Amino acid sequence: MNKSILNGLLATAGLALALSAAAGTTHTMQPLLLAHAGHAHAGHGQAAKHDAAAFANAKVSETLSVSQCWIRAIPLPAPSAGYFLVKNGGGKEAKLVAAASSTYGMIMLHQTTHEGGMSRMSETHDIAVPAGGELLFKPGGYHAMLEKPSEAPAVGSKVGIDFLFDNGEKAHAECDVKPANTKGH
Numbered sequence: 635m636n637k638s639i640l641n642g643l644l645a646t647a648g649l650a651l652a653l654s655a656a657a658g659t660t661h662t663m664q665p666l667l668l669a670h671a672g673h674a675h676a677g678h679g680q681a682a683k684h685d686a687a688a689f690a691n692a693k694v695s696e697t698l699s700v701s702q703c704w705i706r707a708i709p710l711p712a713p714s715a716g717y718f719l720v721k722n723g724g725g726k727e728a729k730l731v732a733a734a735s736s737t738y739g740m741i742m743l744h745q746t747t748h749e750g751g752m753s754r755m756s757e758t759h760d761i762a763v764p765a766g767g768e769l770l771f772k773p774g775g776y777h778a779m780l781e782k783p784s785e786a787p788a789v790g791s792k793v794g795i796d797f798l799f800d801n802g803e804k805a806h807a808e809c810d811v812k813p814a815n816t817k818g819h
């Protein structure tokens with residue numbers, strides 16, 4: 635077999651594996667792609683609403699934090715997903731409204747739901763974290779959808795993500811880049 639054809643096959647197989655892994659489930663690749671196509675346009679309004687200025691103007695929170703963050707290493711140009719723990723040490727409920735990173739042109743907040751043996755992802759907004767509580771973003775549940783990558787971060791490297799809350803505060807996390815087939819935290 636010609637070497638370039640072999641490389642092409644390997645790249646395609648890697649992408650399929652990565653896309654299946656990104657869903658955090660064992661379903662086939664097609665529903666995942668359809669799920670993405672179905673809501674891809676919906677993200678634009680949200681991205682515009684929380685532009686770079688919203689993040690720049692936000693003050694670093696003393697009560698809200700994001701930790702244990704990791705993302706999947708996915709070949710370009712496919713989107714990746716990020717998972718993390720949001721902690722709210724304050725006395726009021728806070729809502730996560732947006733996320734941003736210099737490595738990705740757009741980050742959307744997604745939730746994976748399961749119906750009749752199928753899983754699908756949908757965009758979600760204003761994810762509430764109760765006062766004194768925490769919320770884990772994990773495979774098969776809430777996650778950050780990392781769209782429009784400017785590079786494919788290497789396994790073992792870190793990617794910074796900023797998180798914006800409805801009270802005008804922000805939190806930063808350095809996310810570990812893990813292999814595409816990583817199962818969970």
Ligand SMILES: [Cu+2]
Pocket residue numbers: 715744745755756777778779
């Ligand atoms: Cu998603």
